[in-house]
Amino acid sequence: MKPDFKQVEIVKSFLQGENDDWLFSQSDGIRRQVFGDGVFIRGIIEFSNYCKQNCSYCGLRVPNKEIARYRLTSEEILFCVEIAEKQGIRTIVLQSGEDPYISDEWIAGLIAEIKKKYSIAITLSLGERSFETYKLWRNAGADRYLLRIETFNRKVYENARKGHYWEDRLKCIQMLKELDYETGSGFMVGLPGETIDSFADSILELTKLNLDMIGIGPFVAHPETPFKKESNGDVLLTLRTLAIVRILNPLANIPSTSALESAQKGARLTGLKVGANVIMPSLTPERVKVLYNIYPGKNATRDTTEYSIEAVRKMIGEAGLHWSDSVGGSPNWLNRKQLENTL
């Protein structure tokens, strides 16, 4: 009889290494059943590293005076989108810190302009905002939104994001669903204070959110943050988590994250073999990309965008998979739409 992954004890035992070979072959099998051997590519444009927040884990937090800050112009962003289109990338992700100097309207204008010029899906990853702002951006043409819940452990959350409440983050995710975004969330593995029990619960709680996209990466300690002395999240534990999440969420788009690669060279390739079906190369211009230093190793090389894309192509080949030229919507979201239309 197959193990029931809806039971917390089963999740816990696989997180602890009950049977990795079996776990990884199951998750890879499910990924292949749903997505074949295609990998969806998302070009990520990190357009500002200014942030008004104070997250204890992130190098962009406001008290970090050691990094030079940058903000791209709309012309520079459009140039990145142009490269994406030329390279056959069908989704771009616009990500930034919570930059207080960029207005909601400016972002809405940018979204509308991209949608007018290019046949490309837009994912936003711009943090916690109001319902009105999410609505403005959705109406401007944004298709998807990524907002990680970071952890399901309230205490761990409130220690990692001082002055913020976990419930507010959850509310944002609910708003995004209400506004019909393809909605993504996820968490870091190994945040200080997390235990294996709370973590197993988190996987089941995350699954209950019925997400279209799920991002999971190890916590990587940044030297300019209060968490500088904490240990990094374990890579094998992250891969096991990814595999279990795939088994529980067969229709979700799941990236193999760059944090995996930062924590251990080659781990992003392994992620593709154990259930991930998405890869997100950075399209941020070489001039500034090293400054988007959320965690050590993130955008660490000054490689050109073309070189980074070529490296991703190679990695996909090495994983025995192929670069999909599909726009890569989540089957979970498409099913939901179909169901709504039949009601």
Ligand code: SAH
């Ligand atoms: N400002 C936005 C988007 C940028 S941060 C937001 O916070 O949602 C994107 C993600 O990077 C975060 O959700 C977090 O999960 C991840 N991240 C931040 N610091 C990290 C660290 N030290 N190690 C690993 N991942 C980190």
Ligand code: SF4
């Ligand atoms: Fe800002 Fe996001 Fe970093 Fe928090 S995780 S400091 S919100 S960029």
